[in-house]
Amino acid sequence: MKTREKLIVDGKRLDGRLPEQLRTIEMKTGVVTRANGSALMKFGNTIAIASVHGPRALFPRHLQESETCLLRCRYNMAPFSVDERKSPGPDRRSVELSKVIRLALEPTLFLEDFPRATIDVYVEILQADGSTRVAGINAASLALADAGIPMRDLVAACSVGKISGTLVVDLTADEDNNSEADLAFAMLPSKKKITLLQMDGILTKEELNKLLKLAKDSCEKVYETQKKVLKEKYKRVE
């Protein structure tokens, strides 16, 4: 059951942000040298690393799909990533998040171009302070691009919600746990296609529409940083 604390004081959030302000974003590619592609993404104190392996032949062979490539995603939260130690290994939440991350990424890939193969995406949360699934999607999308895998678009993601009666973007753990509603959102910004929309809580239709607009605007900001980081990578190659 969610409690309702005062999370907005004099128009500002407890970390000093304005309602529509994202935390500081940091992104970096090529952080795992053994992977075909990798990236790190930070929303403030939330740190996600994604590594991409493949496309590569899928074994055992009976798992192969003759017409398409299998995208496999694993979301994992490190035991030390949260205040109260998380017991290692998969749980109901990580199985769900692995699935929604896969569904958020799949529409951008040309999986039919790699029949019988697999692309494995590992999302590791090193530090969790809210919005880990969307940080994971941003990192994974960047890692897929870093691996040179053809994509229709990048996938940009963010969280939005309602705290102390105010609509906000990029929720911290404190805000998430005490929110009236929270929403995880991902899209292909150039294609204007939404690939993740998960909501918890209660909103009016007007509030939902405003939050969707805020989510799209925030994804645009994330997208700009993703593109900048990728361009810098290719500048380094020149």
Ligand code: UDP
């Ligand atoms: N959290 C935690 N322990 C857990 C799961 C979550 O402390 O076992 C915290 C963590 O900071 C996380 C936040 O609660 O970011 C919100 O979790 P939620 O399940 O809503 O997913 P997220 O917002 O991280 O995608």
